[in-house]
Amino acid sequence: MINFILDPRTGTPFYRQIIDQIKFGIASGKLKVGEQLPTVRALAVDLKVNLNTVSKAYKELEIQSILETQLGTGTFISKSDFSLSDKERKNKLDQIAMEFLSIAYSYGFTKQDIINKLNNQKS
Amino acid sequence: MINFILDPRTGTPFYRQIIDQIKFGIASGKLKVGEQLPTVRALAVDLKVNLNTVSKAYKELEIQSILETQLGTGTFISKSDFSLSDKERKNKLDQIAMEFLSIAYSYGFTKQDIINKLNNQKS
């Protein structure tokens, strides 16, 4: 199960952030084949977005055969083998790191400040 | 000087891609304090986007005190702002690191993934 998070600062549409997090969740092994995803309503409430936004994300992933939906039952990770390339994973990590590094810089922190903070943090 | 590139496939708005690349340029040391950026018209022609799109990116970065603009002269990298108290800075760093981690987790990355990424990055 993923703890979904939307970041409005990135400008990336919400439905696409949901898509990405599901894709990366599968690729990283966090989401297993056959596992049920949150219902469109539950995730919409959780993320404080409209039901249609979640539905749009799920729908696109179903077209790509990454998800399977059953009306009245729910949405599940499809059995089709799916993985992201190393390059795609690297690019996403780059993007995330860049965004936060730039924020840290704008407050006068150094890269080492961030690394030290992460090393001292639990989890 | 950055070699700007826009990727329409990502779904990320053009003006935000420009913002990101400038921020990344600063964070990576490619862009130095005081350096002049391309003029809004030159970059618009280069990227084949409208003048207003570049202007919007520069404007937002100026609001964040990352850029400084002078009418008739151009747009430049400004110094970062260190106006927070020590306590505020510590809290801010906590907040940045926490958000950083949460978003990375939601994409299936581990804390170590991030630390490695930061360690392998220049600047």
Add this chain to the structure above:
DNA sequence: TACATTGTAATAGTAATATAGTACAATATT
């Protein structure tokens, strides 16, 4: 059989994104 839960669909309205075009104001250059 009822009822709740699930995904789906459709309409409407608002905001964000991007374009095109034009014009203006401040500065630099000649």
Add this chain to the structure above:
DNA sequence: AATATTGTACTATATTACTATTACAATGTA
């Protein structure tokens, strides 16, 4: 002083993203 270059501002238009609301259809459950 005249001209070019710079960022800025404005209107208009089109498309996409998102929300709000309502309703419907398929499935699971009491």
